[in-house]
Every structure is written in C-alpha cells, then in structure tokens.
Amino acid sequence: MIDKFEVAIIGGGIIGCSIAYYLAKEKMNVAVFEGNQIGMKTTSAAGGMLGAHSECDGDFDAFFPFARSSQFAYSELKEQLNHLCGLDIGYRKGGILKLAFNESDRNELQSILSQPTVKWLDKETLSEMEPHISNKLLGAAYIEEDVNVLPMAVCQAFAKSAQILGATINEYSPVHNIHKKENGFLIETTTGQVEAEYVVVANGVWSTTFFKQLGLDRQLMPVKGECLSVIDEKMTLKHTIFHDHCYIVPRSNGRLVIGATSIENDWNEKVSLDGIETIIAKAKTMLPNIAHLKIDSFWAGLRPQTFDRKPFIGHHPEEEGILFATGHYRNGILLAPATGQMIRDLILKRQVNNEWVEAFKIDRHQPFAIK
Amino acid sequence: MIDKFEVAIIGGGIIGCSIAYYLAKEKMNVAVFEGNQIGMKTTSAAGGMLGAHSECDGDFDAFFPFARSSQFAYSELKEQLNHLCGLDIGYRKGGILKLAFNESDRNELQSILSQPTVKWLDKETLSEMEPHISNKLLGAAYIEEDVNVLPMAVCQAFAKSAQILGATINEYSPVHNIHKKENGFLIETTTGQVEAEYVVVANGVWSTTFFKQLGLDRQLMPVKGECLSVIDEKMTLKHTIFHDHCYIVPRSNGRLVIGATSIENDWNEKVSLDGIETIIAKAKTMLPNIAHLKIDSFWAGLRPQTFDRKPFIGHHPEEEGILFATGHYRNGILLAPATGQMIRDLILKRQVNNEWVEAFKIDRHQPFAIK
C-alpha cells in the first residue's frame, strides 16, 4: 500500500513550510518531504529582514506589490501562528536605515526615497537615533515599514501549525525522482514512495536538480552568504543598518547579526576566513564600536539565484500538476507568506494577480543563458 | 584612583540584575560584579515557571503575597524591558496543571485548590485540554495565573536595561572580600578594588562563602537540579504539567523542558546518567508519548536552599550597609522582581511590608542548625 496525498511538497525550508501551512488551512491533504531537518539550510542562515522597500530595486510592477502583500501578511501571522502552535516568530519593528556616506551613495537611494513611506534622515537626526553609528555619514534613508522576524522561528511555526492542521512533515526524506502517472505523480524518496496529485518543487537552490529532469532549461546558481553574530551588551544599535551589501540587524535575543558576503557558485556551506574578514571590515565602517563587541557565532547559507533574481513561482509550462516555488534569492523570508498564498490559490484555482503570474513563471523569457 | 559606587551588587544572576535594574531606574550609581558571565549559573538552568500558587506550600502570610506581587510585576515588565532594551523575555500564558493520579495526590492539592483562582479539572476536561496526557489521571488542579518566562532572557533584559539606565556591569569579576571602611565598604575583586556605600550579596548559592566572613552563622545548601529538553514537533503539550517534583514546560521555541532532579549538597554542575534516567521515567508517567520525542540538550543548576526554604532578603543585622538577596531556592525567577523592588526600597528607605521584612531577614530564628 502506498501513501497518497493531494499535494506533495519537496523541501522543508521556509517556502515549503509556508505552502504547507496555507494548504493545510484549506483542509488539503498535504505532505512535506525534507531531505534533512526543517529549515536548517538557507532559511536558518537568513538575517530576517522583511525588506519590501529596501530590496525592491525599482521593480514596482510585480516584485514590490507582491513583497508588500507578504509583509502585510506577517503582521497577522505573528498572532495566528502563535495562537495555533505556541511559537513566537520574533516579529520586531524598528525599520531599516540605508546609509549614505557620500553623494554617490545618496543618489543610489533616490528610487527608494521617492516612495511615500521612506524618509531621508540627516546626520544629526541619525546620530540621535543611533548614537554609535559612524560619524562620517551624510544621512540615511529610513524605511520604517521594513521590519524583522526570526527566520527559523517562522519556518518552525509554519511547519508545526501545518502539522496541527493535519499536514504530514517528513524529515530526513530526500526526494530523488518525480514520475508521471495516470492521475498524478509518483514521488520517490529515500524512505519510500508516495503518490500525489500535485507536486510543489520548493527545495531552494537544490531545486535546480529537478529542472532538467522535468524538461526545463533553467538553472539556479548558489550565492553563498557568510554571517556572524556578536553580543550587544549595551544597546549599541536599535535599527537595522545597511550599506554596500552589508547589514547589521539587532535581534530580540541581544545579538547583532552581521551579514553577508555574496560568493557566486560556491556550494560549500562553511565559512571562510576571507569571508569573515570582509564583513568585519564593512561592519566597522558602519558602526565603529562594533570592533569591541564579542563574537557569538558564525554560519553560511546558499541563496538560490535565478537569471533575473526574481523567484520561479507557478505551474510547469506543460504539466499543470507540477508547481515551482523556488529561486527566492535574497528575499525568501520576506516572500514566504505571499508565495504560500499564491501556490494555494493556483492549486485551488482561485484568482491570482496576473502580473505576478507573468513575472514569476518559470518559462518567462531569459535574455541570455547562464553557462 | 579607585572607582566609587553608591551600590555594589555581588552576583549577576537574575536576582543581582533585577536589583541593578530597579536601582538604576532611581538613578542610583550602581555596579554589578559577576564572577563569570551574566546569568550563566543557576538562572540559566531554570524552567521559568512563575509558580506563585503552585510553590506557595501553605505560606499565605509572607511568601504568597510577595510571590504574587512579583508575578504581577512581570506582566508590566515584559513591555517595559522590551521597550527599553529590545529584548523579549518570553512571557507566555497558559498556566500550570498539577496532576493527580490518585486520591492521595488529590489530597495534597487541597490547599492549592482552596485558592479562588485555582480550579479542579476532571479527567475528561483535562484530556480535552491536553489529549496526549496520561489516561491514568484522576484530574488536575489548574492554576491559570502561574505563567512562564525565559529565565535567561529576563536576566539579560534586566542587565541590559540597567546598563542603558547607567549601571555598570562587570563580567569575569569575582568578588573575594568585603572590607568595612569609614564611609562604606571596600570590595576586592580579581580585577581590582572598588568602594561602595552599600553592598548587596546576591551571588546565589555561592553567597554562603560570605556569611561567615560577615559574622553570620548561616549557610546555603546547593540542591542540584538536572534537566533536559526535547523537540516537540507537533504540539504534544500546551500547558506546563507538574507531578511528583517533576515538570514539563512547553517553551515558545518549540522545546519541552523536562525537569528536575533534587540532589542535595552536590556542587558539581554536570548532569549524571542517573539524573537523566530519573526524569525521563517521570516525564513518561505524565506524558507517555514524550518517549518518542527527540532530545535537544541537557544541563544542570544549583538551587540555593536556606534552612526554611525561604530567601534571605534584607539588611545585615549589625551592618546596615550590607544587604542580602539570596537563597531563592526553587523560586528565584518568580521572586526576582519583588526582590529587586524590596532591596531598592530598603536602600532608599521607603516603606516595606513588615511581614516580608520579618519573614526574610537573615537572622530570623533557625530551629536547628544544618551540619
């Protein structure tokens, strides 16, 4: 006898777990197959910024509204998930400061500053808000609505809530093959086989191994990010600060998280001496006093990058029963709720914003191939 | 040149840090001297139950009102501390269930059940609330107002808030000697000497080393408690349960904390095989399914026990400038806010409930000496 599910989700990172949660809420019979342990890969490495504004990079058509809807979803989720499963997702206000050391930095912030919810802070205001910040700054763009969460806590809260609502979560169950059958799919895992009507490929950067097998000429490239955290004994920093691809995030456990390098095409998940040196140097530029703080820990994760840095969310072009929810690059934490909702709506054939469907479909036009 | 403080606090556990916080709020110039790292001793080992009812043991004159005032203080502290320092103390409602397997268990609960806020739950109600609990139970006393916190988070929030309010926190600074001087005291630490008008002895079970030196015929006895935590993947348990000196506490990080042994007069802070075996057996009696859960970690701590199991809080009988705040046994987390407030009031010469002064003074009558 073989187990049957309505939906089988491959990957138990924040994306797979979000999908499981939103489907389980609709009483779908859903199962997650996680090769390792829930959330322990890229999700556990993330800073946890919900940077709808700070990450939008000028894409106000699809990315920005999608990201904002996800951000809004979080403000409800924090209560809902806590109520359901008892976990606390560490939702924390404060906003993000994008720093400008000079006019060129400031120019780069123009597009963000044009948004109504973002404001410019001059040097004085800034140093009142954050007295320990570098005194070489011109000012900063203050994005009050870009808040933080604890990524692992969100992921575990999704997984546990999904389970409480009836979903099955299988850890240590890597999926090896997806076979088409008459009415659905046969999924082969190390631990056995199951059948499902729908399959969602949501295993982060490792999704790339299924693309060819499923007849798709697409690829994900890992962009490794290395981080470290320090113990902030006093209160050196209250807001997340950001400059030159580096950030410092204050956590509600008293740690400052410093991130992150961007090393393309490196599958090794350990932290190099070089990486650590780089981010210490950048952190000191923003917050000189950080040099005296004491190290707590270090880690790395692999961001799943697509050719245009936007995720692949939607149906397989020829095989409706297969869906993708992957390639979230730097923004998987931010986008997890909206991704879960979109996959739910696609499976339940509810209405989905067409801009998003087009922008995120896996067979959208790719200008040139990665080699 | 020697540093001078109004108040020097020996010990940076939850008690010392609470005192520092309440004094710093009054703009006192206060310093904590911690031999190791903030909170890493007994405080870090605690379950975090605020068991004003469940621990009161019939003492409605002093312990219970003192404990209740402390419990109330927590409901305000969670916002105040978060606002001030950004840390989250993990305050979590849900209450405590004291289980009765038979009539004799039930009889022991009579005194608690006589309290207006505590109610009896029969077997059916109980198994609806907690479906995985043992089916051999008669019922349970439900103490809804006995909530939980994360002990380390509270301690760090006190310490960090105190620092932000101007207090000095010295880690790795064990105090060796307290010398009387003309206008106060000279405190010798490994890292140097300081002067203070008031000295508060708040170094948990290690306070015992100062008693003789300060001319007091008192002692503290360590009662070692060993614990372990498991990963609760689904939601096996929602409320803290308690029976036969053992408890299981659900944490907002998805862990169940199982505690604790009581080994008298053992100063060794490591966990023995015996200890682990004992608490696993007890936990299975209460919650049979727990046997299948996976272990997360294990640890031990030393409860500071006085001859009558009530803390020593108050002035030295002959030396007004020396105060004690120690011997909190099983209830230091619960009693930390009230202890901090009482020491503050004693130093600022504000009014203090006389029952408490009498019940907790270090020179109260000891019926027989511990040998």
Add this chain to the structure above:
Amino acid sequence: MIDKFEVAIIGGGIIGCSIAYYLAKEKMNVAVFEGNQIGMKTTSAAGGMLGAHSECDGDFDAFFPFARSSQFAYSELKEQLNHLCGLDIGYRKGGILKLAFNESDRNELQSILSQPTVKWLDKETLSEMEPHISNKLLGAAYIEEDVNVLPMAVCQAFAKSAQILGATINEYSPVHNIHKKENGFLIETTTGQVEAEYVVVANGVWSTTFFKQLGLDRQLMPVKGECLSVIDEKMTLKHTIFHDHCYIVPRSNGRLVIGATSIENDWNEKVSLDGIETIIAKAKTMLPNIAHLKIDSFWAGLRPQTFDRKPFIGHHPEEEGILFATGHYRNGILLAPATGQMIRDLILKRQVNNEWVEAFKIDRHQPFAIK
C-alpha cells in the same frame, strides 16, 4: 568543458574515503562526491570497535578472513596515514570483553571461544582486570585482538591522504543520476556534471536510491543506532565491554561511549528519549558505577543493512564499470580497509579472493524479498 576522472566515488563516508585512498596510492585519477561533509553521517556515529571476532557470527568462510585482513591492515595504516597527512587515527589496543551473566550467555559465546585467540576469563580474573564491572557476572570471553579506532579520524585521514596523493574530494556535492555513455558514465551532481570510466556506489544506506535506477532488485534498510558518551573522570573502565547488543567503549579522550539501540527502518537521525533510557539501563547492568558519571553528548547514526547483513562489494552484474561498496551494517569501520583494497583490485583487475567475490556480490541469492 566537463571534468573527467578514471573513478568517481559516490559517498564520502569511511568506505568511500578508503577506496579513494587505495586508488590514489595507485596513481588513479579519482574523485569523491560527498553530499554533505566527509564522514558526518553513519561513520561519525560509530563506536570504532574492530570486532573481527566479536562480530563474525559463525561465518568463518568469507566474513571472518575478510574482517581479519582488514584488522591487520589497520595496524599498518596507523603509521602510514599519520606519516602522510599528520592525522592520528586513535588506534588503541585493549581488546573486547563479551560478558556472560549466566549460563545461557555463556553458551552463546561458545563459537567465539572456540577461536584460538579468544579466552575465557572467570569472575575473579575479570574483576581484577575491571574492578568496577558488575559483580553478577559468571565471566567473559576476552578477545584481545579486537581493538578500537576513532572512526571520524580514520575517515578524515583517508580523505586527506587521498587528497595529498592527488584525489579530488568534493563536499556538498550530492549525486543525483548516473547515466551510461559510450566510454563510461556521466554523473550528475548538484554542482555540475562529470564523466568517469568507473563509478563506485559507496553512499552508505542512501545507496539504496541508486539500486532501482541501476536495474537491481535490492534494498538497504536503515537500522538506527543511538549512543551517548560520558566523562570517565577516574578510570572506571579499561576495556571495551559488550552484552546484549550494548557496549561501552573507553576512548583515548577520556570518554566512555555507550551504544547502541537498533531501530529498524527509521530514517530520522535524532536521538529519542526512549533510546537514551534503554541504553542507560543496559550500561548500568554491565557497569553499575556508570550511573554517577556525567554526560558529555549524544548522537545517532543509520547502519546500512542488507538482507543477509553482509556488505555488497563488487561489480554490477551487467555493467562492469559500476561497482558497489555499501551495506556494511555494523562493521563498516572494521571493513573499510579491506573494502578499499578489494575495490582497488577489482578495478585494476588484480586477483581477488573468490570466496569474497561470491559472498559479497550484489546479485547473490536472496532467499526472500524484504517488502
């Protein structure tokens, strides 16, 4: 351009790394593809007993001589590997004591005791050798030649030595597919594709996922083993002791390793409360004093079990370029050198003991199928 190797080895546990070492010594161009980190799966969980006698279970035709040749290989390897790569494999003499509490235990030891190198020790001799052992024993079979190593150290020494000799070790590189090509094979990994003339399937219990894909009606079943280690402050135990599937191994880092449960068909690699409870109870039966020792850590691993509990070592029945080296169940540490040598000899077409070829070939007769 695609990388080409003479031999591609799937799996970087002790088996894969041993093969890489023996081939690299012959100047073969070899690469290991490890999905995770070298040795971190079953290998890291092992006790490290080289139990040629204690594990032979009456099979004196193939298993025993194969195991003995492996044991002998270790006595040379310890110097060779250290010289080459600087690592110390923790080779430690002392032997294994198989305990008999009663006549029935003693009868079970008859077959082992019939071997010339094994001797019976009576109660008195035993309690002189191991004063803290249970006083309820009849005696023990003393297998002096069954020594210990540190499994992770061996595995890393094989890997590092192989690298120094020219082999390529790829971590974080799971293999997904093996395709036949004209002159060899195409191996697909997450991190790209490579070509090889020979492919060795050596990925422990996860080898099972390749069997069907390669047209073989075989399976491996995980048998999970849970362990813990304690700190032996004095010298409670000098020799490895063994009874009723449980053992206690003294390590040269001052730890006693206690193992292990045998949970069939469980792919989850975490330790359960039940498991811990079971092995503590068994350890106390053998060595009552162990109850007071302090816990150091705990872990679990998955033994790869075949239908007859002997490994699969040899060519694919139809495809000479594919070889298997897997299914080493409880004895992968013991058998690693002999397995590496046998695969080397098969690839280099040197002579190999025919009894071994027949006993370990993957298409040997399986009396009934596992379902």
Add this chain to the structure above:
Amino acid sequence: MIDKFEVAIIGGGIIGCSIAYYLAKEKMNVAVFEGNQIGMKTTSAAGGMLGAHSECDGDFDAFFPFARSSQFAYSELKEQLNHLCGLDIGYRKGGILKLAFNESDRNELQSILSQPTVKWLDKETLSEMEPHISNKLLGAAYIEEDVNVLPMAVCQAFAKSAQILGATINEYSPVHNIHKKENGFLIETTTGQVEAEYVVVANGVWSTTFFKQLGLDRQLMPVKGECLSVIDEKMTLKHTIFHDHCYIVPRSNGRLVIGATSIENDWNEKVSLDGIETIIAKAKTMLPNIAHLKIDSFWAGLRPQTFDRKPFIGHHPEEEGILFATGHYRNGILLAPATGQMIRDLILKRQVNNEWVEAFKIDRHQPFAIK
C-alpha cells in the same frame, strides 16, 4: 570531621594537575581544588607549542635549562600517562619555523640561531618544506626540537593519572581563604573546609587574589590571547610557523590553530571582532592560502604575566608550608612538567637547582612596581 591532606593544591589547570601527578607518584596524600572544571581556563586556550628555544628570549641561565628539562620530560610522559590512564596527549613532532620576511626579522633571530639545535633555512629549502608559505620570505629559523602537545589532553591525563594514583580532584570547588593553623593550614572552599600541611597556590592568573591576603606585594596581570582554528582539508601546513607574535599550529585532528592577540589587563574571556580581524590578517601574511580555509571555532584565554615574565615557583618567603606555582605567562604548557617536579622536590626536601630557585622565587627583586 574535617578532611586532612598532606598537600592541597589550589587550581586545576595544567600546572596544578602536573603537581598533583608528581606528588601522587610519591604516594603523597594530595587534593586539587578547582573552582570550575579541570583545565577549562587558560590551559584549554593554549596552542600547545613546547617552545623551549623559541620562547627563551636570551635567558640561558634559568629559563632555558628549566624549559629544556621540561621538554625532555614530555618525551617520557607521553608513554607513561597513556599507560596509566589511557589518554593520548597528542605529542607531535615537526618543530617550529620562525619566519623572516626581511633582514630586520633575520637579525632578531640571531640569538636563537646561535643555538646548536637550530638551523637557518633559505627560501628554497623553506618552500620545499612548506610549499604554501608566503613567497615574500627570506627564510626561517628551524627549531626542530620545539614540538607540540594538546594542552587539554595533557591536563586531563595528569588529573586522571593523579586520581588513579590516589589523589583527590574536586571540581566546582573554588578556594576562598587560606588560614594558618597550628600544624598547617585551613582551606576554605565553597564546598567546605579542609586541612593541609602544605598549600600550593597554582590557580593561574587568579592567584593574584591570594598574594595580598598572604602578605605579598606582587601581582599578576592577565594578557588575553584570542585564537581561532580552521579546517585544513588538504595539507596546507606541516610545521608550526611563527612571526610577529602570531603563529599557526597544525594539529593532529586536522585543524590549524591560529593565535594569538595579546591584550593586557583584560579579564573578559570572550573573543572580540577586533581580535579576530588582527590574527586573520597576520595569518594571511604568513600563509596566504589560509584565506580560503573554513573556520572551525574561536576562543580566548588569559595568560598570567609577572613583572619579568618568568613564573613564580617556590616557597612563600616567610611561610614554608605555602608554595607558589603560577605566573607561567606564555609557557605554562611547556613548563608544566618541570614545575610539577620542582614543587615535588621542594616539598620532599630533595635537591633543587639553585639557579632555578633564585630565578623563580616570588620575592625576587622587582625593579619597579606595576600600578
């Protein structure tokens, strides 16, 4: 009833444990009182170089012969301790290379190079021995006899062997006071009182707290050293290298240990961002490839420094029953055996080299006081 010992040793670092071992071998009734856990303070932070030559700094009268006798003792200890207690101290040959990047570096090495056992290696020889070393070097002084050990392993082997020989080791037992009595001393620890004929003050940098209490105008200053270790997958480095107060030590567990900063008068035992940055930079100067290696862990320790950087070993000037064995600064691992032997000989009134007595006595002339 109070416990009585012939010798009470305060401190269970490598120095205290060595003394316990050498006294226990002479059947003395000895007890160690360790405030925390054996070896977990400065000892566990050390690199483990036995740098008799490289550290001697021109002192050929006392330091050098003392250090050499200690180094020789190690070559026997490795067998003796292993035989007695089963632990392996990680003794590893290979020697130390003191690098010269320019003529000025080379001049500094003259004094070392004048020693018969030390030789100069030119650039070519050096790059054959260590192909990955910086190509900007002139050459190096090769001190073949300066070998390595694993400091924690040595310390635990001393402790365990001492126990097996009859010594008592008390962990979690800080000593607070030493009182003179009629025939010996009363030692107050947290865990109770004991009597002893001799007291040895061997608690590393914390010994400083007893000096004043014992009427001595001496002080120890902590010199904090921060380290990190990386995983050396291939064999990037075979010998210990040393330059500009920084070193890289290859360990037999495949790690390279990089050390160390020297921060005076800092009692905090955690690692700062600054410290890490500094040693990474220095390590890259010596071994550029190290930049790509992956971090394993980081830690810090406090070196106990005396006014002239030589240890205090010997009797209290007025109180024969009190001895000191402390202030070993950068060389406590190297000097542990010789220190243990010297204290043994002083207590047993055997003959001791008079140069050493004079050079290391605590009341030797201090040219100017540290303030």
